Amino acid sequence: MKRFSGRTALISGGLGDIGRAIAIELATHGADVALCGLRPASEAEPFLIELRALGQRVTYDAVDVADADAVQVWVERVEAALGAPTLIIPNAAQVTQSDFQRLTPQQWNRELRVNLDGAFHMAQSAALRLLEHRKPGRIVFIGSWAGHRVHSDIPAYCVAKAGLRMLCQCMALEFAPHGILVNEVAPGIVDAGLSCKIMSGNAELRESVRQMTPVKKLIVSQDVARAVTFLCDPENLQMAGSVIVQDGGLSLLAPRPCTR
Numbered sequence: 001m002k003r004f005s006g007r008t009a010l011i012s013g014g015l016g017d018i019g020r021a022i023a024i025e026l027a028t029h030g031a032d033v034a035l036c037g038l039r040p041a042s043e044a045e046p047f048l049i050e051l052r053a054l055g056q057r058v059t060y061d062a063v064d065v066a067d068a069d070a071v072q073v074w075v076e077r078v079e080a081a082l083g084a085p086t087l088i089i090p091n092a093a094q095v096t097q098s099d100f101q102r103l104t105p106q107q108w109n110r111e112l113r114v115n116l117d118g119a120f121h122m123a124q125s126a127a128l129r130l131l132e133h134r135k136p137g138r139i140v141f142i143g144s145w146a147g148h149r150v151h152s153d154i155p156a157y158c159v160a161k162a163g164l165r166m167l168c169q170c171m172a173l174e175f176a177p178h179g180i181l182v183n184e185v186a187p188g189i190v191d192a193g194l195s196c197k198i199m200s201g202n203a204e205l206r207e208s209v210r211q212m213t214p215v216k217k218l219i220v221s222q223d224v225a226r227a228v229t230f231l232c233d234p235e236n237l238q239m240a241g242s243v244i245v246q247d248g249g250l251s252l253l254a255p256r257p258c259t260r
């Protein structure tokens with residue numbers, strides 16, 4: 001019997017780099033997996049085939065998490081197909097590289113609608129189903145170290161991820177008595193996905209990030225997926241409102257004044 005046998009996992013942004021790693025990890029441990037993302041279903045098929053080869057049932061729906069109604073319909077559709085999701089991973093996000101002087105109200109709005117509202121829509125819709133069924137579950141938000149460290153080039157992203165942290169803690173307090181444990185994984189600079197797009201084609205930048213990171217190694221998607229698995233583990237019953245910061249020590253660094 002695998003660790004997550006009989007469970008259904010719900011993962012937004014499931015075709016992104018970290019979303020895929022989480023899907024593979026949870027499916028490997030026996031969970032059926034429902035993914036959503038912005039891409040059309042036809043583009044998901046090769047990855048769904050890979051996941052099904054792990055022996056699990058898998059679905060994909062094109063859903064914009066900023067649309068509360070669409071998220072609710074998705075959650076209900078997944079429940080009908082695979083059973084009520086008990087492992088809920090709001091992972092979808094975007095990043096706008098712009099300082100405040102150039103950021104448009106539309107960009108600000110969209111970033112918060114996707115990264116913060118989208119996570120809320122998904123967590124709330126799924127939690128309401130669990131409450132109705134009187135089932136325990138896990139919600140693991142994929143946050144970021146940018147939720148607690150200022151990055152002047154991506155301020156809207158930082159604000160959304162800071163909001164996500166408080167969303168996690170408020171939900172954790174309300175839902176813990178119902179056996180729904182809510183936590184967050186906050187990666188640093190991952191050698192994948194959103195950061196990779198920024199570092200791509202710039203080997204020098206990538207190497208300087210590695211050198212700057214206290215553990216001298218870049219985080220990979222599988223590291224994030226393993227932290228999600230740890231928080232979802234049925235044996236892990238004490239963590240609620242916790243944040244696993246996975247940044248290789250980056251957020252411990254402070255700028256040092258020049259002493260010579």
Ligand SMILES: NC(=O)c1ccc[n+]([C@@H]2O[C@H](COP(=O)([O-])OP(=O)(O)OC[C@H]3O[C@@H](n4cnc5c(N)ncnc54)[C@H](O)[C@@H]3O)[C@@H](O)[C@H]2O)c1
Pocket residue numbers: 012013014015016017018019036037038039063064065066090091092093094114118142143144145186187188189190191192193194195196
């Ligand atoms: N890559 C990093 O360095 C890093 C660092 C810290 C945190 N994170 C977080 O990890 C998570 C995954 O990011 P990633 O790096 O794999 O990026 P990614 O771009 O590979 O994946 C993000 C996925 O979300 C989807 N998405 C975007 N907007 C959406 C919407 N409105 N509705 C549904 N799906 C949507 C995208 O299509 C994409 O598939 C995000 O929450 C991100 O903030 C990433």
